Amino acid sequence: MAGFLYYFGDMVNAPTEKLLKEMKLDHLAGVNFSQVGYPGSGQMAAAGVICAAAQSSLCPGGTEPKVGYYPENQVWQQVNDRLWIGWEKENPPGPADLARIERRWGHEVKMGDGGIWAVPPERYLPDQLVLNDNDEVDRAPMAQFDGVKKLTMKLRSDFCGQIKAQAQGEEWPPPEMTEAEQLRVGNFFLGLNYRVGRVEANVLKLWNDQSLRKSLEAILDWPGIVAMVKEKNDQKKK
Numbered sequence: 001m002a003g004f005l006y007y008f009g010d011m012v013n014a015p016t017e018k019l020l021k022e023m024k025l026d027h028l029a030g031v032n033f034s035q036v037g038y039p040g041s042g043q044m045a046a047a048g049v050i051c052a053a054a055q056s057s058l059c060p061g062g063t064e065p066k067v068g069y070y071p072e073n074q075v076w077q078q079v080n081d082r083l084w085i086g087w088e089k090e091n092p093p094g095p096a097d098l099a100r101i102e103r104r105w106g107h108e109v110k111m112g113d114g115g116i117w118a119v120p121p122e123r124y125l126p127d128q129l130v131l132n133d134n135d136e137v138d139r140a141p142m143a144q145f146d147g148v149k150k151l152t153m154k155l156r157s158d159f160c161g162q163i164k165a166q167a168q169g170e171e172w173p174p175p176e177m178t179e180a181e182q183l184r185v186g187n188f189f190l191g192l193n194y195r196v197g198r199v200e201a202n203v204l205k206l207w208n209d210q211s212l213r214k215s216l217e218a219i220l221d222w223p224g225i226v227a228m229v230k231e232k233n234d235q236k237k238k
Helices: 017-022 141-167 177-194 198-204 207-220 222-237
Strands: 003-008 033-038 048-053 073-079 082-087 108-109 114-120 127-131 139-142
Touching: 033 114, 033 207, 082 198, 108 207, 114 177, 114 207, 139 141, 141 177, 141 207, 177 198, 177 207
Parallel strands: none
Antiparallel strands: 003 048, 003 082, 033 048, 073 082, 108 114, 127 139
């Protein structure tokens, strides 16, 4: 397997962080790119540049694709007028190819591509700590995590409501979160451990009803809670 290729039209160098943000590729910020020029003679009409995460940005076990335009060995898919994403036909990207060098521990989830991906719990997102005048610690979400923490609170509320309703034999209450918000949260937490965002997740078909549900449970650390309760119950039986 090997990582993704990215074509950027009307460019001669690797994309800036500003352009990555415009293309909804923020998760690639800070990546070292290998690049070659593209003359504009194939599927992508305009001249530009083809990039891939360089080996220096990959974890052991990850493979850098052959960077360039080789249509007989590659698949290319248009994202917008200036962006195409590609991969090697015989070596589609897997979790090892997209894993970040610095990762958080995560629950293992089988995603729509058949691969096993590590989805980190929300509790591992750091808070900002301030020691106030009363020698007490005030906690607040760090700015970059504020939005996703608010969404995770809605997710937790929905999940608790479903568990309570199920225990009482009632219908599940209407969810606070939309399905689009659930996918946004899923992409965010997956992106903490992998160079994956909306574009890559869609191409790899990572999300289905089961993988999304399991990932949301992982974000809430539900498997850890279940294991802890089981351990306590087992201890009581001794």
